[in-house]
Amino acid sequence: MPPVAITVKIPTQLRAVTAGEGETTIEDAGTVGEVLDGLYERYDGLRERIAEDGDLRRFVNVYVGGEDIRFLDGLETAVEDGDEVTILPAVAGGS
Amino acid sequence: MAVEALKCKECSTEYPLEALYVCDKCFGPLEVAYDFSDLDAAETRRKIQAGPRSIWRYADFLPFERRPQTALDAGTTPLVKADRLAAELGIREVWVKNDAANPTHSFKDRVVNVALAKARELGYEVVACASTGNLANAVAAHSAAAGLESYVFIPADLEEQKILATGVYGANVVAVKGNYDDVNKLCTELSHDRPWAFVNVNVRPYYAEGSKTLGYEIAEQLGFELPDRVVAPIASGSLFTKIARGFEEWVEVGLLQGETPAFNGAQAEGCSPVAHAYGEGWDICKPVKPDTIAKSLAIGNPADGPYALELARRSGGGIDSVTDDEIRQGIGLLARTTGIFTETAGGVTTATLRKLAERGDIDSDERVVLVITGEGLKTLDAVRGTFDVTTVEPSVESFESHVALAT
Numbered sequence: 001m002p003p004v005a006i007t008v009k010i011p012t013q014l015r016a017v018t019a020g021e022g023e024t025t026i027e028d029a030g031t032v033g034e035v036l037d038g039l040y041e042r043y044d045g046l047r048e049r050i051a052e053d054g055d056l057r058r059f060v061n062v063y064v065g066g067e068d069i070r071f072l073d074g075l076e077t078a079v080e081d082g083d084e085v086t087i088l089p090a091v092a093g094g095s
Numbered sequence: 096m097a098v099e100a101l102k103c104k105e106c107s108t109e110y111p112l113e114a115l116y117v118c119d120k121c122f123g124p125l126e127v128a129y130d131f132s133d134l135d136a137a138e139t140r141r142k143i144q145a146g147p148r149s150i151w152r153y154a155d156f157l158p159f160e161r162r163p164q165t166a167l168d169a170g171t172t173p174l175v176k177a178d179r180l181a182a183e184l185g186i187r188e189v190w191v192k193n194d195a196a197n198p199t200h201s202f203k204d205r206v207v208n209v210a211l212a213k214a215r216e217l218g219y220e221v222v223a224c225a226s227t228g229n230l231a232n233a234v235a236a237h238s239a240a241a242g243l244e245s246y247v248f249i250p251a252d253l254e255e256q257k258i259l260a261t262g263v264y265g266a267n268v269v270a271v272k273g274n275y276d277d278v279n280k281l282c283t284e285l286s287h288d289r290p291w292a293f294v295n296v297n298v299r300p301y302y303a304e305g306s307k308t309l310g311y312e313i314a315e316q317l318g319f320e321l322p323d324r325v326v327a328p329i330a331s332g333s334l335f336t337k338i339a340r341g342f343e344e345w346v347e348v349g350l351l352q353g354e355t356p357a358f359n360g361a362q363a364e365g366c367s368p369v370a371h372a373y374g375e376g377w378d379i380c381k382p383v384k385p386d387t388i389a390k391s392l393a394i395g396n397p398a399d400g401p402y403a404l405e406l407a408r409r410s411g412g413g414i415d416s417v418t419d420d421e422i423r424q425g426i427g428l429l430a431r432t433t434g435i436f437t438e439t440a441g442g443v444t445t446a447t448l449r450k451l452a453e454r455g456d457i458d459s460d461e462r463v464v465l466v467i468t469g470e471g472l473k474t475l476d477a478v479r480g481t482f483d484v485t486t487v488e489p490s491v492e493s494f495e496s497h498v499a500l501a502t
Contacts, residue, residue: 012287013117022287050122058379058401059105059122063280068396070382086284089117091124091398092296093225093279093331 003027006035006079009086017045026085032062033075035085050087059090098158101300102128104402112158114217114292116299124398125300127158129344136349143315150205150308156344157308158301163212166240169204170308172196174316177465180432184452188462190322192313193435199236199260200470201229201391201438202334206305207237207294213301214292215241221291224248225282227275227330227391228257229469234294235266246291248278254390256473274385276396295331306334310341313464314351321346321353324457326448327466328440329360329369329414330392332399336406338466356464358406359456360414361447363387363439367416369400373407374414380404388419388477389439391469413456417446423477425449429467436471444468 006026010018018024026038040047050060055075062069063086069077079085101110105123116125139155146152149168173193181189197204207230214222223246224234231247238245247261251270262268271278279295286296294302314321321342329335339358345351362370365387368380380400385393397403407414417425422439425446430436437445448465451457471478487493 009284011117011283013119013122016119049120057122059117059124061280061396066277066280068276068382071384086280088280088283089122090396091117091122092283092286092293092299093275093394093396093398 004029004079004081006081007084008035008039009084011088013089014046014049014087017043017049029079031075032064032069032077032079032085035079036062036075061088061090062086063088096160097129097131097134097155098160099128099130101125114214114219114297116297127300127304129156131156131344131348134348139348140319140350143311150208150305153308153311156311156341157209158213158304159216163216165208165212166242167198167204167208167237169197169208169305170312172312174313174464175433175435177433180429180465183428183432184449186452186457186463187460189448190313190317190462190464191429191433191435192309192464192466194309194466194468195435195437195441195470199229199232200473201233202306202309202466202468203229203233204237205308206230206302207233209305210292210294210298210302211237211241211243213298214294215243217292217298219290219292220244221246221289222294223282223285223291224294225275225279225296227393228253228261228473229391230295231257231261231266231268232473235261235264238266239264248282250275250278250390254474254476256475260473275394276382276385279394279396303333303337306337307341307344309334309466310338311345313338314342314345317462319350321351322356322464323461324357324359324412324463325466326359326361326444326451326463328392328444328468329362329397329403330394330440331397332360332369332403334466334468335360336399336402339406339410355410356412358410358412359447359451360403360407360412361444362414362416363389363392363422363443364416364418365389366393366395368395369397369403370414370416372400373404378404387422387439388474389422389443390474391438391440392443413451415447415450417443417450421446421450423481426471426477427481430471435467437467438469438471438474439477440469441467441471442477
């Protein structure tokens with residue numbers, strides 16, 4: 001099987017712990033949760049910023065292919081080779 | 096001036112007063128923090144009453160070291176005693192805060208007035224926003240008045256009136272193929288790398304402060320008294336919570352006495368993530384895909400949802416939703432009893448007031464304020480076909496044969 005590669009878009013607010021990187025690639029992940037685990041392993045200090053007690057903090061939005069994972073299967077949402085995962089703060093907006 | 100810092104609403108970490116909106120530590124929203132301990136109530140009241148006829152009469156409670164120079168100002172809209180509406184609903188006292196009477200005909204002039212002043216102070220030359228329409232109008236107009244370039248991002252299916260009333264000011268109008276939440280997501284991504292002030296993204300903490308002025312104005316217009324109940328629409332939940340914050344700051348300073356009024360939130364059934372969470376007893380909202388005629392309230396993923404829930408519960412209010420038919424009836428009810436023609440969001444709010452009255456949630460001695468946030472001419476489709484027009488020949492005979500006279 002060819003290796004699976006998922007692109008992850010990182011918001012400004014997390015770039016302090018990613019050495020300024022706005023985009024990275026995680027390999028061999030089958031779910032959003034595994035993509036995030038891959039990120040936590042790579043970037044020290046990332047986990048506590050966006051996760052709490054094994055779940056995402058309430059002001060963190062995660063999207064796969066532009067769709068909010070809460071409309072999919074949450075952290076269990078399946079990802080495939082070439083998918084794009086986007087992490088964004090949830091506090092924007094107001095008509 | 097009392098403004099001190101930006102502070103995370105979740106973990107209380109403080110940040111400087113810059114274009115920041117998210118806590119780096121926990122992703123919580125940042126909010127402006129003040130120290131009002133030096134304000135004397137009597138002196139502050141005199142200063143407010145001698146101030147300009149705009150939101151800047153409340154400058155001591157806004158996020159500036161000194162009052163900014165602005166080209167187009169919002170606020171001091173009418174608070175109308177609505178006796179015929181009260182009688183029809185069987186309530187003692189209803190006041191309508193008509194915020195359609197702002198320069199671009201919605202409460203968004205307040206938040207943009209503050210956001211643009213802050214954007215200029217921070218040195219931005221381009222202003223942008225994600226909007227369901229009213230904000231688009233306000234950003235376009237205030238930017239034009241200030242001589243700033245603006246980019247306005249809207250859902251592509253927005254009401255034509257709101258698009259026309261944006262482009263006319265010379266804004267760059269970008270119609271995004273998606274719903275408001277898609278527009279918002281795009282703007283959040285764009286804000287990472289562009290030197291633009293997105294009023295409801297990277298300068299959102301300042302923008303949100305503008306909504307407090309609705310609370311100040313209601314209290315001042317009631318003779319520096321609190322109402323017993325406020326009925327207001329919820330989209331992101333920012334306006335709803337900031338009206339309460341306005342009241343509470345004035346209680347803290349001593350300009351008002353008493354308890355926070357009961358806060359009742361109003362949503363359209365076709366986009367009611369906050370009302371749903373309220374009904375279920377949840378602390379957070381599950382996002383939804385909006386499907387309602389109340390497009391200005393069509394935010395499926397409300398940023399301040401958790402805080403709106405918390406306010407409704409602690410104030411003894413609630414959050415309800417109404418159907419599209421009830422929204423149309425609400426627009427008609429307000430128009431017929433007060434002479435105020437509101438947009439669909441106001442129909443949501445009026446229909447919710449009616450629901451509360453019919454359910455017996457409003458005590459007989461209450462003073463209720465209904466917050467009307469926008470203008471009926473912006474959502475004409477909502478009233479099309481709701482009444483008949485009689486066509487006659489230009490003759491007395493024709494008129495008399497077609498029209499049953501009310502004698």
